Structures are given as C-alpha cells and as structure tokens.
Amino acid sequence: MAFRADEAARAGLEGVLNYFLPRAKGFEDSERDGSKSDLLKILQECGPVVDAYPSWHPLVRNHDSRHPITTPGEDCGYKGLDHTRYFANGFITCPYGDGQAVLDSVLKCQQQTGGFITAERLNFRLYHPDATPILVRCHWERPLEANGMIPLSLALPLLLEKELPMWRWAEVAETWKSMRPYFLGMPQGSRSSLFVSQDTGLALKKIWEALINTGMYGPIKEERD
Secondary structure, three states, X not given: OOOOHHHHHHHHHHHHHHXXXXXXXXXXXXXXXXXXXXXXXXXHHHOOEEOEOOOOOOOOOOOOOOOOOOOOOHHHOOOOOOOEEEEOOEEEEOOEXXXXXXXXXXXXXXXXXXXXXXXXXXXXXXXXXXXXXXXXXXXXXXXXXXXXXXXXXXXXXXXXXXXXXXXXXXXXXXXXXXXXXXXXXXXXXXXXXXXXXXXXXXXXXXXXXXXXXXXXXXXXXXXXX
16 A cells, blocks of 8 residues: 555544643643643644654664664753654653653753754643653754755765674675665655655665665565565
C-alpha cells in the first residue's frame, strides 16, 4: 500500500487528541476545549504526530550508534518521561509530579548537531489532572522546507555522521529496505515519511546504496521475503 502522508497525519492527530484529552479523567468540558486549542497550536509549530524518529534526528541522536534508537528514552539521555507522544519537531511527555527530572536531563543534552533541544512546562493540563505536561522541542539550525519537511542539506549530514563510523565494526551491509525505519522515521513509505519528502528520501536512498556497494560495511545482507 502506498504511503499517504495526509492520512497518516490525520490518524496521528486523532490519536493524540484522544490520548491527551480523555473524557474520563477529571477534565471539565471547558478545560478540555482550552487544552485542545493550546495543543493544536503546538502541533502547528512542531509538526505532525509521528510514531518514531529517524535515528539521526537531534531528539534521539544522542545514543550508541551500534544500537540505533528511534524514540526518546533513557538510552538517548532523557529521564522521567511518561505518557509521551511524539511530533516531527518535538514531543510532549506527562509525568506525574513536577517533571523536574525531564527538564534536568534535557539541559544536559540540549546541544546536538543540526539543532538544539529545549524543554518547558506547559501552562495547561493534559492526560491527567495530576500530570505535568512538558514540551521538548527541537530548534533546527537551518530552515525547514516550506512544507515543514527536513531538507536534504540537514538530513544527509546528520545521517552520515551516525552511519559512516559504522564501517569500523560492521560485519554486513544493511539494505535500504531494512534501514528505512531508521533513516526515514515512522510512519514511512518506501522513500518518504512525515519527516522527509520523496525527493529527499530518494537522494538518501541513492547515497546509502552507493555506500553499501563500496563494500565498506562488508557483504550486503541478504533479505528475506
């Protein structure tokens, strides 16, 4: 089935609204409406709802390259995340308590190649009346494309910084098909996602295939249907 970005974005939006604004957890209708309005503003700024990030994305790239990470957690430096949903350029987490552990951990790893990361408590309630919503955001060092996609001028160097050193210990070369979730994020199609356009995805694919065909990572791993 072809990847349809608009359908994926709509499904993600519906899911995140239902998750963060439940009708059975002590929210009055008026408060829910206000929180929904504020949440939609954040989504306009931070991009569509996503399931996972490219492993080179600044929000998750602080990890051991031998074990790629695509969702925020302790393996890439965060502490205290709970009840979390992801957006293309940020995420909201809603831990119980004051959430200070989240803020402190972001402060330690905020400077990343390609952009920097900030965290702030939100002044409206989400998920549960006793939870503290925190927005963690990626501020890119270069402008995004007009449609909000990450340009090749950012995506390619970030990908190469993570993947080129792998030649030192790799035993086999992974194909584009097996690496797509790590390079494009999720949801994704064969050459695009909610992070990168078809043109950018195709360029990444061509460069990756050129790299693995050099033999620098070892023999190309056979794929199983």
